[in-house]
Amino acid sequence: MTRYMFVRIAQALLVLWGAYSITYFILYLLPGDPLSIMLSASGLELESLSPEALAQARAYYGLNRGLLEQYLHLLLGALQGDFGQSLTQNRPVTELLAERLPQTLALAGLAILLSLVGGIGLAYLTAYVRWQPLKVALTRLPALGFSVPVFWMGLLLIQVFAFSLGWFPATGSKGFESLVLPAVTLAIPSAAVYAQVLQRGFQGVWREPYIVTAYAKGLSRAQVQARHAFRNAALPILTLVGLQVGNTVSGAILVETIFARNGVGRLTQEAVLRQDIPVVLAVVAISAAAFVVINLIVDLLYPAFDPRIAHTPKVSS
8 A cells, every 4th residue: 555655756756847847948938928917917018127227127127147046946945835027917826826726726626526526426326216207318418518618608697697587796705695606516527427427427337236135125216216326326436526626726727717716717818828838837737736636636536436456455556
């Protein structure tokens, strides 16, 4: 077990380093000069600066270093928790993240909760229902959920629940009410994936011998589904939860833009457009860290759902 944990932690660190490094070099392949973009945002032109002022500005932001030297400087700073200075806002990146992160965490947390409740609830109901027309309709709902574009779903929810019914605000980041529509928009695709996978899982476990044995013991259909079928059918959901964290983070960028939320997603969009490299790298590092931590927790939870996994030799890839 100790060796397995060591291998998993090493893999997690490798993923973090890879995500950070690949993002850095991709950003430097983008056309344009970060300093020029920063000056344009301030209403200035690069040519308006004297050579001395230009050199000072490049030195201040570390843009006078070579590609690898800048990379090593930023990487060493990130390892110490210092993500540097924002090129466009002239503030420490950690301050910007501290301001925006609570909004995104609230959105992502509520979206994950809603997606799990909605997806598992739909699959559970589908497995319990015996009337075939309703069962078929419930089975096809997930395909509709993840086939509809997120931006279209967001605009539809705004039109219905904000403009027509007036139940929730259309935009903004104040109060729980402003969180509902973005969280539902973000939750629908993940809920659809959970529901579809769990529906297939239920279809498989109903044919297992232990289900027949449970019925032979006199258990009702509801008891068999709750005590035996669900526990085994839900195993793939654990893996999906880890994978959907990445989708939730990336989806937050679009959703926060649609609903004008002042979160990390919007900060990332602005940073990419302005080639604010330190900000983008910090967001990537935090997102990758969340992804690997969630997946590591998922790996440790597997034996609780299926004790056989704890006794199965782990083969590292």
